[in-house]
Amino acid sequence: MSSRILEVSNLTMRFGGLLAVNGVGLTIQNGQIVSMIGPNGAGKTTVFNCLTGFYKPTAGKIVFAGEEIQGLQGHKIARKGMIRTFQHVRLFKSMTVLENLLVAQHQHLNNSLLAGLFKTRAYRQAEQAALDHAMYWLKKVDLLNEANREAGTLAYGPQRRLEIARCMVTRPSLLMLDEPAAGLNPSETDHLKILINELRDEHDISVLLIEHDMKLVMDISDHIVVINQGTPLASGTPEEVRNNPAVIKAYLGEE
Numbered sequence: 001m002s003s004r005i006l007e008v009s010n011l012t013m014r015f016g017g018l019l020a021v022n023g024v025g026l027t028i029q030n031g032q033i034v035s036m037i038g039p040n041g042a043g044k045t046t047v048f049n050c051l052t053g054f055y056k057p058t059a060g061k062i063v064f065a066g067e068e069i070q071g072l073q074g075h076k077i078a079r080k081g082m083i084r085t086f087q088h089v090r091l092f093k094s095m096t097v098l099e100n101l102l103v104a105q106h107q108h109l110n111n112s113l114l115a116g117l118f119k120t121r122a123y124r125q126a127e128q129a130a131l132d133h134a135m136y137w138l139k140k141v142d143l144l145n146e147a148n149r150e151a152g153t154l155a156y157g158p159q160r161r162l163e164i165a166r167c168m169v170t171r172p173s174l175l176m177l178d179e180p181a182a183g184l185n186p187s188e189t190d191h192l193k194i195l196i197n198e199l200r201d202e203h204d205i206s207v208l209l210i211e212h213d214m215k216l217v218m219d220i221s222d223h224i225v226v227i228n229q230g231t232p233l234a235s236g237t238p239e240e241v242r243n244n245p246a247v248i249k250a251y252l253g254e255e
């Protein structure tokens with residue numbers, strides 16, 4: 001298989017008269033952490049929505065793990081291993097922390113209803129495996145002590161960690177995080193950085209990140225793609241992007 005987990009070319013999304021994404025390209029090698037940056041309204045979340053099947057792109061090609069996926073339904077893309085979080089936390093808030101991770105695995109595995117009704121041996125084994133797997137991830141994101149608490153009662157930072165765990169229990173090959181540091185304090189952001197690096201190093205995934213926290217982006221990324229008003233502006237290593245005059249003018253200059 002190709003060493004590229006994701007290759008996007010000429011991605012375009014039009015909403016009526018608004019060209020929200022205009023010819024964006026993006027390549028992610030296996031094991032890379034890539035960030036997409038750009039001013040507010042640049043089209044970053046729209047790119048995520050096109051990649052993950054929430055929107056059907058107007059044009060462009062999306063090759064994920066060697067297969068063209070543009071226009072596929074979101075749940076089919078998720079089953080192939082492209083999993084995302086959202087800009088605003090989306091948990092099942094009245095379920096417990098643990099239940100959130102169990103539901104995520106069930107949605108993904110699509111266990112047969114009959115096996116569930118008759119509680120077959122294979123079903124019980126799968127349930128136990130799902131529980132063990134959920135506990136593993138709760139420990140990893142430091143939420144083991146909160147397993148039986150209602151997810152909606154967690155503070156904001158732990159909710160964001162739970163969202164990441166909820167993605168990871170489905171064993172993705174590409175994890176896409178939409179502004180994971182938004183609303184976190186500096187210490188939580190440092191922990192997030194360590195966590196993302198660990199996910200990549202220990203769990204064989206690639207990561208695509210939308211993020212406004214420039215320190216995090218510069219510290220963590222192997223590669224950065226900059227878009228401005230829907231159009232690709234620059235791409236390169238953190239060093240190259242940091243020193244690119246067009247980026248400084250369009251993005252950093254506005255701060």
Ligand SMILES: Nc1ncnc2c1ncn2[C@@H]1O[C@H](COP(=O)(O)OP(=O)(O)OP(=O)(O)O)[C@@H](O)[C@H]1O
Nearest residue numbers: 015018020038039040041042043044045046047087
């Ligand atoms: N469903 C939609 N219908 C119409 N316009 C949309 C839709 N989704 C996004 N847009 C528009 O597309 C443009 C890009 O928005 P998008 O949310 O992708 O930007 P962004 O780079 O993620 O911004 P931010 O950093 O503020 O989250 C904006 O002008 C937005 O209003």
